Amino acid sequence: MSKLKKMFEAGQFVVTGEVGPPKSADGEVVRHHAAMLNEYVDGVNLTDNQTAIVRLSSIAAAVHVLQTGGEPVMQMTCRDRNRIGIQSDLLGAYSLGVKNVLCLSGDHQSFGNHGTSKNVFDIDSIQLIQTVKNMRDERQFLCGEEIKDHEPRFFIGCVANPFADPFEWRVLRLEKKINAGAEFVQTQCILDMERFELFMAKVRERGLHEKAYIMAGLMPLKSWRAAAYMQKNVAGMLVADELIERMKKAANPKEEGVKICVEQIKHIRQIPGVKGVHIMAVNWEEIVPAIAEQAGLLPRPQLV
Amino acid sequence: MIVAEQKPLVEIAERIKEANKVLIVGCSMCVTVCLAGGEKEVGVLAAALRLLRAQTGRSLETVEYTATRQCDQEYLEAMAKIVTPDIDLIISMACGVGVQYVAERFDQWTIPALNTKLIGGTLEHGVWEERCGLCGDCVLHKTGGICPIIRCSKSILNGPCGGSQNGKCEISPTTPCAWQLIYDKMAKLGKLEALLTIEPVKDWSKARDGGPRRVVKEDVAL
Known part of the structure; x- marks a missing residue:
């Protein structure tokens, strides 16, 4: 059974990290980052060709994480494979010991390094969640055919973006994902706490916090420019002006970024319904232990 | 309607460089509405190709015709009499459907002058957007x-x-x-x-x- 699921069920405030697989066949770098994180987090996300840039596959990366003794959360998008490829990869990943899957639409291919490629989007993220659930609970492929034995029994995750529009629909769309079978949720990184709190209030109104484990997404900032860039250029992102100002004024921006992240975690722990944090420090994995330490998240509980 | 746009002129000129006499066929349907391959565009393309050819010191003879509908055999029969054996090549200014119908009906090598883009409608004058997948x-x-x-x-x-x-x-x-x-x-x-x-x-x-x-x-x- 998924260790992540056990942690949630044990009532722990769960912490996950993230590793972006390399643009090469270097498995060592994944193992290196995983080994760095394992002691400080309960799971490690492996992104699936994020921003549509070709990278080592999330399945293979998840296996590298397993080899270090870590708990992989394999991301799977709908951009690059049809329902045949998706179900085949789910079987393959589970056969290799991967127990957690995070279902997403995937960034449009025009963002990446193969802008002339053809996207797939045979099924969407909500249909993907449904597919993973049906394979597990109904032992059925999408076509209705029975999975006779060894059905994949994934712990199913989804994402939610409280910062995209239409805002009023965001909570209802999360509800659709949960109804489809999502058991845990990771949000887009929070750089506008006010909006996130508004989102959580609506989540509680619909009782969704009782139906799935909601994890707040966080990203430690390195510079005010990174924050300003995201505010201006990343679709579906909201960045509070105060945050940019604070980073601008900081004598040591990186330290300030960590400080902000730690404050956010402490604040988030007080928000009813939030069951964990997902720290996205891609290309800055080594900072996660310090954040976890300062936020009082250590030592991570060991499950027997 | 089907919305198309013309390929770059030099690209078309390059493709017909061996030919001495070409037939340029427009279509009175969708591509006329989206100003890509109607009677007027046939005339403009013919003149432009002749001019480009003249710069190379050779001449190009063009025959212009606009079919009521290129995606219908019936209307292609009507143009059969002008597709004489001395025509080296046919340039179709219809959507991809029209090009195929012309290529199927006549022995001459038929090439497309347009890129067929989408099924859509007019947003404003000169702007069309896709509406059906x-x-x-x-x-x-x-x-x-x-x-x-x-x-x-x-x-x-x-x-x-x-x-x-x-x-x-x-x-x-x-x-x-x-x-x-x-x-x-x-x-x-x-x-x-x-x-x-x-x-x-x-x-x-x-x-x-x-x-x-x-x-x-x-x-x-x-």
Whole structure:
């Protein structure tokens, strides 16, 4: 059974990290980052060709994480494979010991390094969640055919973006994902706490916090420019002006970024319904232990 | 209608460089409306190709014709008399369908002058936008009359994805998010509730799935 699921069920405030697989066949770098994180987090996300840039596959990366003794959360998008490829990869990943899957639409291919490629989007993220659930609970492929034995029994995750529009629909769309079978949720990184709190209030109104484990997404900032860039250029992102100002004024921006992240975690722990944090420090994995330490998240509980 | 646009002139000129006499065939249907391949564009293309050819010191003879509809054998018969053996090559200014019909009917090498872009409508004078994804199983009754298949950059059936902001799609600040439009319209219709239903996976076998689709209307088929 998924260790992540056990942690949630044990009532722990769960912490996950993230590793972006390399643009090469270097498995060592994944193992290196995983080994760095394992002691400080309960799971490690492996992104699936994020921003549509070709990278080592999330399945293979998840296996590298397993080899270090870590708990992989394999991301799977709908951009690059049809329902045949998706179900085949789910079987393959589970056969290799991967127990957690995070279902997403995937960034449009025009963002990446193969802008002339053809996207797939045979099924969407909500249909993907449904597919993973049906394979597990109904032992059925999408076509209705029975999975006779060894059905994949994934712990199913989804994402939610409280910062995209239409805002009023965001909570209802999360509800659709949960109804489809999502058991845990990771949000887009929070750089506008006010909006996130508004989102959580609506989540509680619909009782969704009782139906799935909601994890707040966080990203430690390195510079005010990174924050300003995201505010201006990343679709579906909201960045509070105060945050940019604070980073601008900081004598040591990186330290300030960590400080902000730690404050956010402490604040988030007080928000009813939030069951964990997902720290996205891609290309800055080594900072996660310090954040976890300062936020009082250590030592991570060991499950027997 | 089908919306097309002309290929770069030099590209067409390069393709016909061996020919001495070409027939340029327009079409009076969709490509006339979208100002890409009607009678007027046939004349302009013929003149431009002759001028370009003249710069090389050789001459080019052009014959102009505009069919009522290139996607109908009946109308191609009407032009058979002008497709004389001395015509080296036919340039079709129709959509891809018309090009194929002409190529099928006549022995001459037939080349396209247009790129067939989309099925859509006019936004403003000189601007056309895609409106139908030809999925073969229309869902517009569920989405407030806005097509998620072609207007959503990811063809999402349970949208919008997390890349929708200020009414725009993540792919460009000038592309409206189809699901924002769907949401607004359904809200206005008082039918938001319907969007809470999970739309099941689509049967893409009714769309382009390899091999030409065919529509048969039994009562009129011979």
